[in-house]
Amino acid sequence: MDLGVKGKSVFINGGGEGIGVLVAQMLAQEGANIALADLNVEKVQETAAKVKALGGEAIWFEVDVTNQAQVEQAVHKAIDHYGKIDILVHIPGRGERKPFQRSNREDWDFALNLNLMGPLYSTKAVIDNMIANKGGSIVYVVSDAGRVGEVNNPVYSAAKGGVIAFSKSLARELGRHLIRVNCVALSAMDTPGGRKYQAQIAERKGITLEALQKGFMSSYLIRRFGRPQDAADAICFLCSTRADWITGQTLSVNGGYSLF
Template sequence: MGRMDDRSVIVTGAGRGIGRAIAERLAAEGAAVAVTDVDEDTATGTAAEIGGKAVGIHADVTDPGSVRAMVQRAREEFGRIDGLVNNAGWDKIGPFVDSDPADWDRIIRINLYGVLHTSQAVVPVMIAQGGGTVVNIASDAARVGSSGEAVYSAAKGGVISFTKTLAREVARHGINANCVCPGPTDTPLFSSLFEGNDRLRDALVKAIPFRRLARPDDLAATVAFFASPDATYLTGQTVSVSGGLSMV
């Protein structure tokens, strides 16, 4: 028996990287997982590989209509929604003074508005059920800053603040909301951001006390804890998974 047996969870941006690892971990612990991604083929392919009760669903978190359709599909598949993991994210590295406002808009729409859209669609379902859990993936960039990620840091800072306020508003309904902040993590997105700059990547790794990047599984383990019954009395909390790079 797993601690997530009989629970159903939506994970956004779950086709690859950290989101995929989260979906795999939750499924391994017994959860029925809605693997959602803007890339429908990736979502359905990942769900098929996970097997069991996993189902792949297209969802563009920047589009409220797409999010509502995804949530309706998840409810039809599982009957209820016990957990929401807001993982979908995107960034573009570069000095703020040289950045393009069009990129600001995309970063904020995916990283901040995406969390707002999914939460507004799912939390009423949880209220009607009498309970649930929300886990938002922010970033240590929001807690301590990160050169080249000014707008991303701002958006993720908004996610942390939103999580705390949501936690206060929904606690009386038996719903908790917490935030997980990854440090530098070995994902395709990270690799693309540092492509051609091995010196910067190596310097970053040396700054981490454990001398390695986080693995997606490291994040998945913490998210699975927050999404499980073991974390029922925890709410409004923010935890860094950074190998000690940041200690706040």
């Protein structure tokens, strides 16, 4: 399926591991130019090499998405290099992983900075360029926790719910500039981040990872965890011209964990 992204420039925050790698590869294969940003400099370089091995264009930046100056610098360098940014994909996120009663201001700041402020910083950095170019597509990776809540991640859930509300408001503000804004909401994923989280829960409960996963699985209508490819397919669709009349939406990619 032609995604209509040939010659478009894509900025991917969280392009070092898991979902971001697949998004970069898929969009590069469709002829898009890729700018990758990640905290993990070795991993992001590896992704750039993978894109180049496919014959694609890739540049990379070491960026902490909680640092607005770093995000802005990287986006502006990408705009200098490619001339524009047409598509922004924002992936990084992680919960505070504590009950609210036991959490403190430091935990809240961590969850809000990474999950809410990060998307705001990357959006602010690309928006003038998208408006000047009369179009664009923004996709945030959020969580079903932002729609139905999650034990031990209340501030993460608040932040992800905040991004969903932000995306709807932004879609309303920017539609007249032909900029679309959507979210992909995930549930338990078999990604490096997801695996670490599940191992922590299993340890806390004093059970094996296998026992935990079996218990989790019963909440899913499609009885498996999400694969990075499941997320990447939905993200690439929403980025693409195939979704030209879709904006302000949150698409849950969750194996039927929660139904909307």
